[in-house]
Amino acid sequence: MCGFLTEFCFKDTISTEANCFKDILALSKHRGPDASHVISESYFQLGFNRLAILDLSENGNQPKQSKSGRYHVVFNGEIYNFKALAKHYSLSSINSASDTEVLIDLLDAIGIKQTIKNLNGMFAISIVDTVTKQLYLARDFAGIKPLFYGKSKHGIVAASQFNQVFKHQWHSDQSLRLDVVKEYFAFGYMQAPNTIYKNIFQVNPGELVEINISGDIKTKTLLKFPKTTEHKSIDYSRLDKAISDAVNRQLVSDVPLATFLSGGIDSPLVSAYAKASRTNIEAFTLKVNDKGLNESELAKSYAEALEIKQHIISVEENSIIDSINAHFKAFSEPFGDYSSIPTYVISKESKKKHTVMLSGDGGDELFFGYPRMLDVINKKHWFILPRIIRKPLIRITNKLGITNTWSPYLDSFNEFIINKHTHLPSQVLDNAIPKTVFSDSLKILYTITNGKKAAILQQLRWNEFYAHLQRVLIKVDRASMINSLEVRVPLLDKNVIENAWQTTENLKSKSDLKRPLKQLLSKKVPENLVTKQKKGFAVPLHKWLQNDLKNDVLDIVNKTKFYGDDVFNAQYLRQYVKDYYNAKHNNFWGVWHIYAWQKWAKLHLN
Known part of the structure; x- marks a missing residue:
């Protein structure tokens, strides 16, 4: 896990001084404190801060140049299938044990697009093709790793952090995009491909951005999971193998590795698979001094059942509050999910003993874990009626005690779904930022067709995956990397996602939420643990x-x-x-x- 910076100049001559480039690169030093290197050519510069995980020798340092000399690369993340790819494509001249070495050899062997399509991992990649004089930016299919880029008259600046772009001297014009500012206040984060600034963007999950020396930008989606799919029943043995294989791939590390362990379903499941492959695996749990939020006792029961050595990080309330200012420094973009506070605290403590952690993020989005999904299904029938009928009818049913809801008051089915994700009233937003609507890209994310239950659920999963999950991943990446800690997410392995995407649950009650993962976990721990109520990772x-x-x-x-x-x-x-x-x-x-x-x-x- 690392941080990088790219300058790609349209005028065929780099116009920034080396010291300025290094100063901007240094903003991501916490992402990679182990080594820092820069290469400069006539029309591009690449800089890299390394957090050494695989092949701790200098052979694993970046930037890297392919053996043909054609491609220059900086790469943040992990490619978990790099050994399988090296074998499949007979890459015999590998000089190190790092995944980056396989990446640059693949570029020579099969080209950029085919290489990216073949990767299974979490990654943000910047590639300069010196033959065509083009810059390529690619991001993993779940959006786990960040990748920002800005366009100016001088050229392109691409980086791991938002502030590395907006603080760059090419981007002194910081004109706000009011639609995205409005989205921030509503949702609490910047949704790709947009940022709050007009000329700065994010690479979408699964997207390849191609930029030529004249400044023309083309985007191509290499993999996007479909919004609708044919319903199939769950093959538990296949899902079990997919998750087991994913965890095993992500246990490969040349530095100490452990897991996060909460009182929920996802992280105990990941910890269970990790324990099956690595008997000495350890787990970290956060204990907060609030009975309504503390889930360390349930996590302790999981650890005992799995026979995992557990580190319970007990943090007093005053200590957490004292960490809040330091925690805000981790987020170089505006970010409003307050669960980032405990994420920051447990990451900081975990780093004292380990450099890599496995987490259970992604389980709720892939396996229908949110009660709001069930609520949408239960109330979808209201939105078949015109609002002029809905509104007086719901007043009557509420008064009679038949219902107790305000949801049908909303204008449309999609507004009902959006409302579940926003945290400021539309009236306040419209008064603060008038005559401004949400961006077209966000509207597309929240366009759900009301119809059959199974079809709605699949669309809701698509929405959660490409919207809310991105906020979760921002939180985890920034809160961990400020502490130079790599967090891996096995449930977002490409094969696990593809396996999950082929099935749709029949949600009838809260007990049906995340049923596939509960079924797998109940085979590894006492079932009474699985059925207990999770309290949530909050403060x-x-x-x-x-x-x-x-x-x-x-x-x-x-x-x-x-x-x-x-x-x-x-x-x-x-x-x-x-x-x-x-x-x-x-x-x-x-x-x-x-x-x-x-x-x-x-x-x-x-």
Whole structure:
């Protein structure tokens, strides 16, 4: 796991000084503290900060040049099938035991597009083809690893971090995109391919971006999982093998490796498969001093059942609060998911003993784990009716006690689904950023056709995978990499995704959520553990905002210049925070989005 920086100049001559390039590269030093190297040619520069995981020798350092001399590469992530690819394509002249070595040999053997299509892993790759004078940017099919790029009159800057692009001297014009700013305040993150700045973008999951020396940009989707698919029943033996193989591939490491272990389903399942292959595997669990949120006891029961050595990281509330400012430094883009706080804390503690961790992220999105999916299915019938009929009808059924919901008041089925993912009221957003609608790319993500149950569920999974999961992956990547910790996600292995995508669950109750994973886990631990209620990976944010964080929130929101208030009306956002402290609403998550925006601006725009 690493961080990289690319400059690709349209004028055939690099115009930045070497020291400026190195200063920008240094912004991602925490992503790769073990080695740092730069190569400079007439029209491009590549820089790399390495976190050594495979082949700890200098042979694993980057940037790399293919043996033909045609391709120059920087690559962040892991390619888990690199040994299988080397064997399949008879790559015999490998000089190191790193996956990067296989990558550059594959480029010579089968070309860029075919190479990327063959990869199974988490990756962000920048490739300069010196024959055609073109830059290629590629990102893994689940969007696990970040890849930003900005276009200016000078050329392209591509990097692992948002701030490496917007702080680059080619990008002094930082014009805000109000549609994406509005999306941030609603959803709490920047959804690819957009960012809050007009000329800076993210590579989509599974996308290849091709840029020539004249500045023409072409994008090609190499793999995108379908929005609809034919329903098949679950083959448990096949799923079991897919997850087992994925975990085994991701256990390959030349540095200490362990797992995260919560009281849920996903991380215990990953830990169980890891234990089956590596008997001395260890697990890390976070214990918080709040009975309503602490799940360390259930995680302890899992560890005992699996006979895994467990490290319980017990953190006092004051210690976590003290970490919040340091935690904000991890996010060089605006980010408002407050579960990033415990993720940062456990990553920091885990790094003291290990460099690689396995997590269970992706299970909820792939295997229908969210109650909101069930709620959509249960209320889909309301949206067959026109709103003019729905609204008075639901008032009557609510009054009679037949129903107890406000959902049918919403304009459409898609607005109902969007509402489940947003944390600021549309009225506040529309007043703060008027005459602005969400971007076309986001609208596409939340376009779900109301119809048969199975078809809706498949569309909901597609939506969760390409939307909400991206927020989860941003959280985990930034909170871990600020601590120079690599987190691998076996449930997002390409083969596991493909296996899961072929099946659709028949959700009738909460017990049906994530049933395939529960079935597999119940074969490895007592079933009574599997059926217990997970508490969630969270912190008592409402309590903190009302007490320890109150002064900082009020100061940075009300007494500090609000970033962007020259192009939108921030007063409505300020008022929303004031209303929270005046007990007019209790939407602490929405307040956190506003607070996090200001913290990001203060910490990263100077």
